[in-house]
Amino acid sequence: MTAAALRAAALVCTLQTCVALSARAACSPCAPQAEPLKWIIVGGGPHGVHIATALLQQVPGVTTDNLRIVDDNPELLHAWKTRTRDVGMSHLRSSASNHLDVREDALKKYAAETCGKDCCRPGKKSVFAADYMRPRLDLFNDHCDDVVKRHKLRESHIRGMVSDIVPGAITSLRVRRTDGLVDLRAENVVLALGGGAPAYPEWVCQTAVSRGLIRHVFETSSEGGDSVAIIGGGISAAHLALRHSRAGAKVHMVFRHDMREQSFDCHQDWMMTRDASARTGFIPERQLAFAGVESFDERRDIIRRERLAGTMPASVSRGRNGLRYAIEKGAVRHHKADVEQMVLDGDGVSLTLTTGAEIHVDRVLLATGFSKKPPGAGLVERMVRKSDLELCSCGYPAPDKYLRWGDVYVAGALAELELGPSARNIAGARLAAERIVEGALLRRV
Ligand SMILES: Cc1cc2nc3c(=O)[nH]c(=O)nc-3n(C[C@H](O)[C@H](O)[C@H](O)COP(=O)(O)OP(=O)(O)OC[C@H]3O[C@@H](n4cnc5c(N)ncnc54)[C@H](O)[C@@H]3O)c2cc1C
Numbered sequence: 001m002t003a004a005a006l007r008a009a010a011l012v013c014t015l016q017t018c019v020a021l022s023a024r025a026a027c028s029p030c031a032p033q034a035e036p037l038k039w040i041i042v043g044g045g046p047h048g049v050h051i052a053t054a055l056l057q058q059v060p061g062v063t064t065d066n067l068r069i070v071d072d073n074p075e076l077l078h079a080w081k082t083r084t085r086d087v088g089m090s091h092l093r094s095s096a097s098n099h100l101d102v103r104e105d106a107l108k109k110y111a112a113e114t115c116g117k118d119c120c121r122p123g124k125k126s127v128f129a130a131d132y133m134r135p136r137l138d139l140f141n142d143h144c145d146d147v148v149k150r151h152k153l154r155e156s157h158i159r160g161m162v163s164d165i166v167p168g169a170i171t172s173l174r175v176r177r178t179d180g181l182v183d184l185r186a187e188n189v190v191l192a193l194g195g196g197a198p199a200y201p202e203w204v205c206q207t208a209v210s211r212g213l214i215r216h217v218f219e220t221s222s223e224g225g226d227s228v229a230i231i232g233g234g235i236s237a238a239h240l241a242l243r244h245s246r247a248g249a250k251v252h253m254v255f256r257h258d259m260r261e262q263s264f265d266c267h268q269d270w271m272m273t274r275d276a277s278a279r280t281g282f283i284p285e286r287q288l289a290f291a292g293v294e295s296f297d298e299r300r301d302i303i304r305r306e307r308l309a310g311t312m313p314a315s316v317s318r319g320r321n322g323l324r325y326a327i328e329k330g331a332v333r334h335h336k337a338d339v340e341q342m343v344l345d346g347d348g349v350s351l352t353l354t355t356g357a358e359i360h361v362d363r364v365l366l367a368t369g370f371s372k373k374p375p376g377a378g379l380v381e382r383m384v385r386k387s388d389l390e391l392c393s394c395g396y397p398a399p400d401k402y403l404r405w406g407d408v409y410v411a412g413a414l415a416e417l418e419l420g421p422s423a424r425n426i427a428g429a430r431l432a433a434e435r436i437v438e439g440a441l442l443r444r445v
Pocket of ligand 1: 042043044045046047048070071072073078079080083084087091092093094098160161162163192193194195218236376379412413424425426427
């Protein structure tokens, strides 16, 4: 065996040990890694999984042996699956072309192969909603599992939380695991950390959170009680309100505006991939104009304007048994207000609203989205302190057009200033993967 082969064997051995151990609850620390990996993706959500899939399919030399996805959850896509199940949505908001495989028609083909062509046609049996061919959540998740299985991504998953990164030609990562610290090194690192910390309104007191009386639905289970107050007026809040009212709970919704309908949370032009543009010959004006703006402050303003937070599609508000009808029937009560004050009250919570109304409920569920701070704030700040990386005035990185930020790649919210308002969505994962693959191929030349 040559020295290189011996080194490679040692590498596979230590990393496989690490991966195998990651599946068990108690395990001994992994040995330090001998050779750098080719790719490490930090974050095993839809973005991390899609980028890994695109690299494996499209960049020669990338294999499951030299790529790892680090995520502390017991399985890949855990946060996505938990949150979408907990809000009680039946279909995705996005269309069938937004999925985790590479070819745009992959989800439709998967549906036709697994449940027959009839399931793809409009009608009662369809696994796609008639408007925009939005996939049913169970179909979407089955397809995600199929992508993970076909690309053997479970074998690439290392459980742990990346606590420190030192970027360089070879980037070092410190991973905190239940059994101690592991140091990994890689030629390429992608930060796919998700949307960041859930946003808590100022009036929320910590005692109520620790007692489980106030819950952020992106953080803990959204189980309610006989009565719930749901704070927020977007699609997650709407799904939750319908779910709890169907279960027989008394439901209050608190948000300061009327119901606002939008098919997506940004214009579809922001979602068009370069691949789709090349096929159709249509390059969206919005994307072109955004790319031409040099000031990152101006780009941030465009993102603020174009992201349609606090909206829901017509299918949720006016579709069969939609929220509008639940409010009209009195099954859900909408308070057009803010919360002024909360008081813990026996086993429940009393809220005083800006309208003067007072409501008493068993549980308060926050569907207030994510904090405006960038995801992985501590990690990213430490990286900046230890390197010559810089952040824009809004606290976010300004990567280049291949999403390289110094010596690492960024995706999702961290790539927003380059990709635009759809960066956080599944469409954004596809935009990010295209750019990262393009950058990786160029660096090979
Ligand atoms: C209820 C709901 C419904 C949605 N529906 C749609 C939809 O229909 N269409 C659409 O396009 N978008 C939708 N979105 C928006 C978006 O696509 C999802 O939020 C998606 O999960 C984002 O993927 P992600 O990989 O960026 O983040 P996540 O799914 O949050 O995954 C990020 C992962 O990174 C891990 N991580 C973070 N920091 C570290 C670290 N330091 N070390 C290791 N791991 C780390 C986290 O633990 C997490 O597992 C929805 C969002 C929600 C909440």
